[in-house]
Amino acid sequence: MNFDHSPKTKGYIERLNAFMAEHVLPAEPVYAAQLKAASDPWTQPPVMEELKARAKAAGLWNLFLPEEEYGAGLANVEYAPLAEIMGRSFIAPEVFNCNAPDTGNMEVLVKYGSNEQKERWLRPLLDGTIRSAFCMTEPEVASSDATNMRATAIVEGDTVVLNGRKWWSTGIGHPNCRFVIFMGLTDAEAPKHQRHSMVIVPIDAPGLKIERMLPVFGALHEPHGHGEVTFTDVRLPVSNIIAGPGRGFEIAQGRLGPGRIHHCMRVIGVAERAFELMCRRALTRTAFGRPLAHLGGNGDIIANARMAIDQARLLTLKAAWMMDTVGVKGAMSEISQIKVVAPSMAQQVVDQAIQMHGGAGVCDDTPLTELFAAARVLRLADGPDEVHRALIAKLALKPHAVELGLVPSRK
CATH class of the missing domain: 1.20.140.10 (Butyryl-CoA Dehydrogenase, subunit A, domain 3)
Incomplete structure (x- = not known):
């Protein structure tokens, strides 16, 4: 293993450190003050959009994606030190459009999404104009064993029907959250790791309800938050299943x-x-x-x-x-x-x-x-x-x- 960073990574490290020092770290108290002053804490502080525009203009955007068509074309070992730099600030990952769970959802759509899914959901995520959430963990079962999952995603003809309760769905409180990726049981008789599907669910789909936002050590982490969400007979086109049934x-x-x-x-x-x-x-x-x-x-x-x-x-x-x-x-x-x-x-x-x-x-x-x-x-x-x-x-x-x-x- 070569312990030296690649020339490409070194360039990004230098630029990212400079951007963090000049723009991100000084903006932390501004972000906090704007969030505190807002009548609704579940709103985006204006300074965040200003920082995102600057980061995009500086070419410090979507650094996590290894595919050059979508991101910076960095391997995992090249991106890793950049993630460390961003980790120094809670607002930094969003500034550079490298924030979870959007990063994971973008990776899923890049690798497994259909052309239609990429156009409708991936492109706005890549542009940073929308946010997303991931609904996998459930309150009723030990989710450390994902095969325990009770939520269902049942295919009925050209429709998939979702039912279940999820929680710790990070980012679902964000005003720009437009969809979630839901994981549920599709075929209980299939081999253990071919029973589940992942489905794209618009946030305004009938039957999707945010029951509450969950505090962490007393903090709700506005404006992103972590939600407990119920899905009650949520009906979607089967084309919303990512990569097809059973591949969750x-x-x-x-x-x-x-x-x-x-x-x-x-x-x-x-x-x-x-x-x-x-x-x-x-x-x-x-x-x-x-x-x-x-x-x-x-x-x-x-x-x-x-x-x-x-x-x-x-x-x-x-x-x-x-x-x-x-x-x-x-x-x-x-x-x-x-x-x-x-x-x-x-x-x-x-x-x-x-x-x-x-x-x-x-x-x-x-x-x-x-x-x-x-x-x-x-x-x-x-x-x-x-x-x-x-x-x-x-x-x-x-x-x-x-x-x-x-x-x-x-x-």
């Missing part, structure tokens, strides 16, 4: 691989910002006549945080490189490893930064509480740590089980 799990795996790289690199950006705040606090805050950096074990805390962040980054870049060279299947263990390592590392680093800030760390004077929530939530999003550990162990044990003759060899 196939699509999900194709969607989650790159998305996990993006999530992990962004959360490394979260950790880097917390680390920077911690270091500055440690050097400028004095207690008992000495800077915090020289009190107790704070030096060790800072050193360990530095090492942990760098280790997580290297592992994530390795996973991205493997995805580019051997594909998602060949990188399954590494993808699961980063999904456990990166959010846990970030959660610990942010917690240490909060501790270093004392009372200031748990109020809104710093972004640390929001950074902590982001890291903690990611330990559940895209599969909980326990599911990923189970897969890592299974893949680690397999060659030894074959060698011992405990399972048959499959070539």
Whole structure:
């Protein structure tokens, strides 16, 4: 593995860092003030549209898509450091049209969408004029095992009928959200991973109802939010099924691989910002006549945080490189490893930064509480740590089980 960034990536890193410093980071308090001043918090702060226009004009747009027809043409390992830079700010991913869940939905439509679906839904997403959501997780069942899914997408002639309840549908509160991708059971008798379908559902489809917006540690994360949504006899043309009935799990795996790289690199950006705040606090805050950096074990805390962040980054870049060279299947263990390592590392680093800030760390004077929530939530999003550990162990044990003759060899 070559640890040096490609010339193309280096150029993007330089431009992205400059844009972040000049436009995005100074706009964070403006964004927050506009959101707070709005009579309806579920509205887009005007500064966001200004930033998006600037980013598009600067050519810093749709950087995550490897297909040059739609995006920047960057491989996973090339895009990864850019995702880390964006992860330093909660508003940055949307500024560059690289925000989840739209990124995953765009990847799905690029790879699996029909020409009609691409024209109607992908193009506006690529332009940043609409937003979208993804409806997969369900409140009634353990969604860490997606085969538990109860929601249905039943084909009746030229119509598909949707029923079920979903939650944690991120982005559905956004005023520009125009559709969701719904995953449901189509054929209970089919092989386990060919039973489900993914369907494009316009947000105004009869029978779709946003029941409530779900708070995370007390915050609703306006104007995006996370919704609990019911689907009651939602009838749509069968042409709204992505790639055809029964291909939901196939699509999900194709969607989650790159998305996990993006999530992990962004959360490394979260950790880097917390680390920077911690270091500055440690050097400028004095207690008992000495800077915090020289009190107790704070030096060790800072050193360990530095090492942990760098280790997580290297592992994530390795996973991205493997995805580019051997594909998602060949990188399954590494993808699961980063999904456990990166959010846990970030959660610990942010917690240490909060501790270093004392009372200031748990109020809104710093972004640390929001950074902590982001890291903690990611330990559940895209599969909980326990599911990923189970897969890592299974893949680690397999060659030894074959060698011992405990399972048959499959070539």
